[in-house]
Amino acid sequence: IYDRAITVFSPDGHLFQVEYAQEAVKKGSTAVGIRGKDIVVLGVEKKSVAKLQEERTVRKICALDDHVCMAFAGLTADARIVINRARVECQSHRLTVEDPVTVEYITRHIATLKQRYTQSNGRRPFGISALIVGFDCDGTPRLYQTDPSGTYHAWKANAIGRSAKTVREFLEKNYTEESIATDNEAIKLAIKALLEVVQSGGKNIELAVIRRNQSLKLLESKEIETLVTEIEKEKEEEAEKKKQKKST
Amino acid sequence: MALSSVLQSESADFSFNNDRSFSFGCRFGQTNLGFGAAPGDRLNFAIKASLGPDDKDGPERKIEFLHGTTTLAFKCWINFSVAERNHQRTASKATNFSSQEQLALLNQPAIPFVIIPQFQHGVIVAVDSRATAGAYIASQTVKKVIEINPYLLGTMAGGAADCSFWERLLARQCRVYELRNKERISVAAASKLLANMVYQYKGMGLSMGTMVCGWDKRGPGLYYVDSEGNRVCGDLFAVGSGSMYAYGVVDSGLRQDLSVEEACELGRRAIYQATYRDAYSGGQVNLYHVHSEGWTRVSQEDVLKLHHQYQEPKK
Numbered sequence: 001i002y003d004r005a006i007t008v009f010s011p012d013g014h015l016f017q018v019e020y021a022q023e024a025v026k027k028g029s030t031a032v033g034i035r036g037k038d039i040v041v042l043g044v045e046k047k048s049v050a051k052l053q054e055e056r057t058v059r060k061i062c063a064l065d066d067h068v069c070m071a072f073a074g075l076t077a078d079a080r081i082v083i084n085r086a087r088v089e090c091q092s093h094r095l096t097v098e099d100p101v102t103v104e105y106i107t108r109h110i111a112t113l114k115q116r117y118t119q120s121n122g123r124r125p126f127g128i129s130a131l132i133v134g135f136d137c138d139g140t141p142r143l144y145q146t147d148p149s150g151t152y153h154a155w156k157a158n159a160i161g162r163s164a165k166t167v168r169e170f171l172e173k174n175y176t177e178e179s180i181a182t183d184n185e186a187i188k189l190a191i192k193a194l195l196e197v198v199q200s201g202g203k204n205i206e207l208a209v210i211r212r213n214q215s216l217k218l219l220e221s222k223e224i225e226t227l228v229t230e231i232e233k234e235k236e237e238e239a240e241k242k243k244q245k246k247s248t
Numbered sequence: 249m250a251l252s253s254v255l256q257s258e259s260a261d262f263s264f265n266n267d268r269s270f271s272f273g274c275r276f277g278q279t280n281l282g283f284g285a286a287p288g289d290r291l292n293f294a295i296k297a298s299l300g301p302d303d304k305d306g307p308e309r310k311i312e313f314l315h316g317t318t319t320l321a322f323k324c325w326i327n328f329s330v331a332e333r334n335h336q337r338t339a340s341k342a343t344n345f346s347s348q349e350q351l352a353l354l355n356q357p358a359i360p361f362v363i364i365p366q367f368q369h370g371v372i373v374a375v376d377s378r379a380t381a382g383a384y385i386a387s388q389t390v391k392k393v394i395e396i397n398p399y400l401l402g403t404m405a406g407g408a409a410d411c412s413f414w415e416r417l418l419a420r421q422c423r424v425y426e427l428r429n430k431e432r433i434s435v436a437a438a439s440k441l442l443a444n445m446v447y448q449y450k451g452m453g454l455s456m457g458t459m460v461c462g463w464d465k466r467g468p469g470l471y472y473v474d475s476e477g478n479r480v481c482g483d484l485f486a487v488g489s490g491s492m493y494a495y496g497v498v499d500s501g502l503r504q505d506l507s508v509e510e511a512c513e514l515g516r517r518a519i520y521q522a523t524y525r526d527a528y529s530g531g532q533v534n535l536y537h538v539h540s541e542g543w544t545r546v547s548q549e550d551v552l553k554l555h556h557q558y559q560e561p562k563k
Contacts, residue, residue, distance in 0.1 A: 096444065097437040105429065 007118045007125060017125055018118055021074075021148035024127040028073035030161040031060065032171070032193045033131035035143040036186035039211050040133035042071045043190040045161070045198045046206045061208040063216040065090040068103055068134030069208060073161030074148075075127035082126060086110050103134040103142035107152045115150025125149070129160040135212050157189075163197040170196050183211065187219075191227055202228035318490030318522040318529040319392060319403045321373040321459045322498060323468045323483045324511050370539035371461045371468045373401055374515035376490070376523055376551070377531035379408070388531035397422055399542040400438055400462040405487045407455040410446075410475065414456060418442045435462040435469025436481070443479040450477055457487050461538050468538060490522030490529035497521045508537060512546050520554045 007017040029045040044060045060076075063069045064086045072079040089109050093101045101109075110130060118125045129147045136142060145160065146152040157175045159167035170193050180186045191205060198204050205228075207219040375392040378385060392404040394415045400422065404411035421441050425433045433441075439460040446454055454475040461470050472487070473479045484502070486494040497518035506514065516533050523529040533554065535546040 096440050097434070098440060099434065099437070102429075 003121060005119070005121055006123065015118060015149070018149045021125040021127045022129075025074040025129045025148065025160065026162065026164070028075070028128075028161045029060070030159060030163055030167060030194065030197055031071040031073050031131055032157070032159040032167055032190055033071065033133055033143045033145070033155070034157045034171075034175070034180065034186050034190045034193075035133070035141050035155070036180040036183060037141070039183040039186050039209055040135070040141045040143060041186050041190040041207065041209050042069065042131060042133055043194045043205060043207045044071050045194060046204045048204065059206075061206060061216075061218065064106060064132070065094075065100060065134075066215045067100060067136075067210065068106055068132065069210060069216045070130050070132040071208075072128045072130045073164075074129060078126045079128045079130070082110060082113065082128065082130065085113060100137060102136045103132060103144060104136075104154075107132045107144040107146060111146045111150045111152040113150075114146060114148060118148075118150060131158060131160060134210055139212050141212070157193075159193065166197055167193050183209070188227055188231055191224070192231055195228070195231070317376065317378070317392070317405050317488030318486065318494050318519055318526060319373075319375045319405050319459065319488050320486040320491070320494045320498065320515060320518055321371060321403065321461050321470055321484070322502070322511075322515070323371050323470050324506055324508075370463060370537060371470055372511045372515045373403060373459070373461055373536040373538065373543075374512075374519045375403055375534050376488075376519055376529045377534060378523075378529055380528045385530075390531070391534070393534055393536055394458075395543070396438070396460075396462075399432065399464075399538070400435065400460065401536055401538060401543050402442075403459045403461070403487070405457040406475065410454050410456040411458055414442060414446055414454075415458065417445065418460075421445075432464060434464040434466065435460060435471060436464075436466075438462065439469075439471035439473050439479055443473045443477065446473070446475050447477045450475070459485050459487065461543075463538055463540050463542070486518075488522075488529065490519075490526035493522040493525050494518040512537065516547070516549065516554065517558070520551055520558065523551045524555070 007015050010016055029047050031042065031044040033043075034041040042061050046060075049055050061069060061071045062083050064083065068090065070083065070086070072082075086106055086109065090101050090106060093099070093105065110132070114126050117123050125148045127148060129145065132142075132144045132146070134142060143155050143158065144152050145155055145158050147160075157171045159171065171189075174189060174192070178185075179189050187207065187209060190207065191202075194205050195201065202224045203221070205224055207224055208216055209219065210216050373393060377388060377390045377392060379387040379390045390404075390408070394402040394404060394412060396402050396415055396419045400419075402411070402415040402418070404415075418438060418441060422433045422438055425437070442458070442460060446456060456475040457472070458474070459470060459472050461468075463469065469481075470483065470485065471479060471481050472485045484498065486492075486498070498514060501514045501517070512535055516535055519529075519533045523531075523533075530551055532548050532550050534548050537544050537546050
């Protein structure tokens with residue numbers, strides 16, 4: 001029966017289905033996005049795979065076009081639909097307008113799609129939040145976040161999924177001009193943010209970057225390990241300095 | 249319906265009954281001088297001699313608008329290339345039209361000669377202003393340049409109704425794009441929108457050959473779009489029955505280092521020469537200049553005045 005809406009208002013003005021969808025998002029694995037000066041970084045918590053499972057088929061960071069990519073938190077199956085539609089829209093835009101999409105345009109498209117599902121017969125909202133990153137034609141880096149209700153906002157850095165609040169607080173404290181001064185620093189900030197909530201370190205982190213005028217690059221586990229070791233060394237050095245200060 | 253999908257609104261109902269009368273209060277199929285035909289309807293310009301209700305076989309003197317026109321546009325850019333396009337429906341390109349469609353095509357105002365050369369100062373657009381129906385001059389004061397928005401122009405060749413209707417629709421789409429994306433639409437995108445809109449009606453009798461001219465972040469833009477589905481970018485196009493004469497003048501006069509006034513004068517001269525030789529072009533020469541700030545109406549001059557001006561020194 002498609003004549004009844006599933007998402008209806010409650011007496012006090014809530015759309016419960018949308019809020020439940022947001023709960024589903026909170027159960028998904030963490031994803032963090034950072035907007036640097038010449039680089040945008042996406043990091044996700046990799047769920048541990050079963051022994052017999054092929055690791056490579058579990059990908060949470062997807063390219064939408066050469067210059068845009070997204071990570072999501074929530075229902076993977078829902079995300080697949082959204083990503084497919086977004087990919088088609090990126091190409092349609094190139095066809096009709098003869099220009100690549102801006103990050104804002106494709107975010108708006110995804111958000112409009114999500115909103116439509118909160119106001120349709122017989123459909124439930126998408127259970128995902130997405131972090132969409134990329135560069136516009138004029139070289140400006142962008143980071144947007146969408147949520148199941150269909151709203152979208154631009155961010156300098158954000159996190160979604162499990163323990164997103166913790167990660168966001170960490171970012172609020174540590175996202176400074178100098179912390180994103182170089183590409184490497186921005187990547188390290190993303191890893192540091194994820195390490196707050198991910199157990200057992202670098203093995204469970206998946207990282208992707210887009211640099212201006214380059215396509216999406218997924219970092220190999222070796223690179224991540226190197227960076228993690230670097231970070232841990234820096235932490236030790238910090239701790240040492242503090243001890244010395246205290247003792248003197 | 250293709251049009252409602254174009255308008256994206258269920259409330260836009262463009263279905264027409266064949267019984268509905270058009271302008272002048274005449275019965276459709278009989279005397280129909282209106283420009284209100286809907287897409288899909290056959291443009292019907294027929295003055296019926298007062299015979300019986302027998303539309304089909306009775307002797308009819310149809311008002312035929314030949315595509316007498318000369319429209320010209322050229323970009324003035326660092327490398328001059330003047331492309332004048334000849335949009336002569338009667339000749340070559342025309343696929344086999346039935347006599348009805350012939351009429352529809354003929355319902356074009358004299359194809360103004362639009363020269364659009366590209367030059368570093370932008371795009372010059374020059375058109376004539378005559379509309380003919382066979383040997384009858386229907387009007388000498390047709391506006392063949394349609395102002396889509398302050399930085400985009402469209403020229404008109406082919407069916408006047410088709411051109412003005414679809415270009416106004418294009419204006420609407422451009423405005424919506426601007427509001428949604430907070431930036432002006434590019435000339436490429438605008439011409440693409442128009443081409444895609446009319447392509448849905450391909451084969452249904454639309455007759456439109458227009459040049460979309462403007463200035464966007466890539467510089468001056470010039471595209472030729474027609475109802476066959478052609479859409480080409482170029483530096484110079486001349487469209488219409490007088491286009492050959494225009495091409496001759498522009499090709500010989502086009503240089504890389506033309507100033508704005510010289511380019512305008514070239515366009516004006518080219519249209520004048522076309523009106524001189526082509527019976528279906530005439531009236532006035534309307535000249536526009538598209539630059540980085542938008543378009544400006546440079547001049548409107550009567551062809552007769554230009555004739556005296558050019559012929560005077562020869563005496």
